[in-house]
Amino acid sequence: xxxxxEFDEAEVLDQALELFRARGFKHTSFSDLVDELGVSRQSxxxxxxxxxxxxxxxxxxxxxxxxxxIRRKLDDxxxxxxxxxxxxDRMIDGNCAHxxxxxxxxxxxxxxxxxxxxxxxxxxxxxxxxxxxxxxxxSAAQRKGxxxxxxxxxxLARFLYHTILGLxxxxxxxxxxxxxxxxxxxxxxxxx
Amino acid sequence: xxxxxEFDEAEVLDQALELFRARGFKHTSFSDLVDELGVSRQSxxxxxxxxxxxxxxxxxxxxxxxxxxIRRKLDDxxxxxxxxxxxxDRMIDGNCAHxxxxxxxxxxxxxxxxxxxxxxxxxxxxxxxxxxxxxxxxSAAQRKGxxxxxxxxxxLARFLYHTILGLxxxxxxxxxxxxxxxxxxxxxxxxx
DNA sequence: GCCATAATAGAATAAACGTTCTGGAACGCG
DNA sequence: CGCGTTCCAGAACGTTTATTCTATTATGGC
Numbered sequence: 001x002x003x004x005x006e007f008d009e010a011e012v013l014d015q016a017l018e019l020f021r022a023r024g025f026k027h028t029s030f031s032d033l034v035d036e037l038g039v040s041r042q043s044x045x046x047x048x049x050x051x052x053x054x055x056x057x058x059x060x061x062x063x064x065x066x067x068x069x070i071r072r073k074l075d076d077x078x079x080x081x082x083x084x085x086x087x088x089d090r091m092i093d094g095n096c097a098h099x100x101x102x103x104x105x106x107x108x109x110x111x112x113x114x115x116x117x118x119x120x121x122x123x124x125x126x127x128x129x130x131x132x133x134x135x136x137x138x139s140a141a142q143r144k145g146x147x148x149x150x151x152x153x154x155x156l157a158r159f160l161y162h163t164i165l166g167l168x169x170x171x172x173x174x175x176x177x178x179x180x181x182x183x184x185x186x187x188x189x190x191x192x
Numbered sequence: 193x194x195x196x197x198e199f200d201e202a203e204v205l206d207q208a209l210e211l212f213r214a215r216g217f218k219h220t221s222f223s224d225l226v227d228e229l230g231v232s233r234q235s236x237x238x239x240x241x242x243x244x245x246x247x248x249x250x251x252x253x254x255x256x257x258x259x260x261x262i263r264r265k266l267d268d269x270x271x272x273x274x275x276x277x278x279x280x281d282r283m284i285d286g287n288c289a290h291x292x293x294x295x296x297x298x299x300x301x302x303x304x305x306x307x308x309x310x311x312x313x314x315x316x317x318x319x320x321x322x323x324x325x326x327x328x329x330x331s332a333a334q335r336k337g338x339x340x341x342x343x344x345x346x347x348l349a350r351f352l353y354h355t356i357l358g359l360x361x362x363x364x365x366x367x368x369x370x371x372x373x374x375x376x377x378x379x380x381x382x383x384x
Numbered sequence: 385g386c387c388a389t390a391a392t393a394g395a396a397t398a399a400a401c402g403t404t405c406t407g408g409a410a411c412g413c414g
Numbered sequence: 415c416g417c418g419t420t421c422c423a424g425a426a427c428g429t430t431t432a433t434t435c436t437a438t439t440a441t442g443g444c
Contacts, residue, residue, distance in 0.1 A: 165357070166358025
């Protein structure tokens, strides 16, 4: 067995993720990563591959965590309206916490989707996954009589997803937490 | 009087705008502009200044047109709900028309706002301007009794603006026109 | 027709970029 | 202790970037 790594692979990946999230792909140079992560150039290449691969790895990690979080938050016997309200509020708190870097997926959708097929596919898959989670939770609520059966769960789910996209952009560029929460609450009136 | 320009200044600016809109600032190199606009490098510098200035000029032009369009569309005696529905539908049609380049302001908010103070200020101003237009139209509707007076026009306006942001991102990365319109219609239920 | 002026085309420049190469240092195992 | 392997620091490479320089061409008023 040879020399051991002097850094924590997952931890550094998270740091890279936050850098990409705050600055975007193109605006984050490899030298920025080397400087701010405190890991040598060659070690980064050895560990994560090139810049694009590193970005995608970080993005996938981010999405996995996001999906996990959503699944956990939706798995709550409380009334849907309350569940979604808490979910949106927490998302806004998280996005506005450290200087409003927004959502890495949204940032990727805007910066990379048009000219990167992988990102485009990932965005589409992720969107469908979230919509699916939302829709099934909404269907369950319908079965419990919490919301009207006349509403289309998929349309509602998609609308809520689109709302998240909007709030992420606003949080990144405008970043007024209170008005974001107000908007989220208005959006959730669609459930009544 | 010396030699005359061989290109139309406004027309080329619009072409540059569309390039920036489709690819973003960083992903559009100056050589791309030279190649695709059919105007020489030096002429571009002479006419519009450097790349950043050109971008901002294009963005301002885009915003002026957008505000004009909004003002014109809202200046309609029809019921608010109908007016906003038509406005959203037209916006979606426009954004999804030529390969879903999304909205230049939204793209700028995501790509540039975090590290460019000018863009950040422009985004904030523009957001307030649109919110103001929406809010005053909603207030007028309240006076005419079209929507309940209990609702806060500014909160509603802000929510509608956030909805536009979300639809722009979705149109750019996902680009399914029909579900976007469905979402817009759901969002407008907030007026009832 | 000439001259000042300004537009154009393309070479040139300097910096930044992503990536790879080189040399040496650190570690586990025999 | 060395031997092989892996890690690391920094130099080096070739490309791309934004911007400027140079030279040429075209134009309108005298």
